[in-house]
Amino acid sequence: MNGPITKPLFTIAATLVTFAAAPAAAQDAASYQPDCGRIAAFLDAAVKDGRTVGASALVWKDGAERCFEVAGQAEREDNRPFARDTLVQAFSMTKPVTGVALMQLWEQGKFGLDDPLSWHLPQFANVQVLAGENADRSPILRAPRRPITVRDVLRHTAGFTYG
Numbered sequence: 001m002n003g004p005i006t007k008p009l010f011t012i013a014a015t016l017v018t019f020a021a022a023p024a025a026a027q028d029a030a031s032y033q034p035d036c037g038r039i040a041a042f043l044d045a046a047v048k049d050g051r052t053v054g055a056s057a058l059v060w061k062d063g064a065e066r067c068f069e070v071a072g073q074a075e076r077e078d079n080r081p082f083a084r085d086t087l088v089q090a091f092s093m094t095k096p097v098t099g100v101a102l103m104q105l106w107e108q109g110k111f112g113l114d115d116p117l118s119w120h121l122p123q124f125a126n127v128q129v130l131a132g133e134n135a136d137r138s139p140i141l142r143a144p145r146r147p148i149t150v151r152d153v154l155r156h157t158a159g160f161t162y163g
Contacts, residue, residue: 033066034059034061034066036069039057040071042057043057043069043072044071046072047072052072053073053076054070054074054081055070055071056068056069056070056071056082056084056086057069099154102150111150113150113151114150114151116148116149117147117149117152117158118147124148127143127144128141128143128144129142129143
């Protein structure tokens with residue numbers, strides 16, 4: 001089946017299949033309503049299957065809560081149920097969420113990436129950086145060579161440490 005006509009026929013067939021595949025229509029965002037039952041079932045299954053001890057999900061749209069579901073425990077040791085006010089350690093998972101939210105605001109022109117961070121968070125106006133140590137190992141601090149920018153914070157080059 002490697003005749004001279006096979007390759008052109010295959011190319012034509014592949015092209016027709018590609019153009020015949022119709023894209024699925026996206027649901028209109030204005031009419032979207034979350035399926036709270038499906039969300040609850042997903043959370044319950046995650047707890048039952050041992051993928052998590054507890055979890056919550058919140059859907060917020062157009063300035064209003066549309067759905068809130070919880071499942072499992074906040075503390076396995078004392079059998080405390082997961083609740084609306086349960087605090088969790090999200091670790092680095094806040095970085096992509098915060099980054100996307102900030103970039104949406106940037107697209108709207110709410111701030112510039114090279115704005116000094118202190119324009120938006122005044123508590124960073126008088127930041128000091130480590131310049132060295134004294135003989136007694138106490139820190140020597142100085143003003144930074146340039147202000148910390150929003151871009152520095154987003155790309156994790158602002159110089160913040162743990163602690």
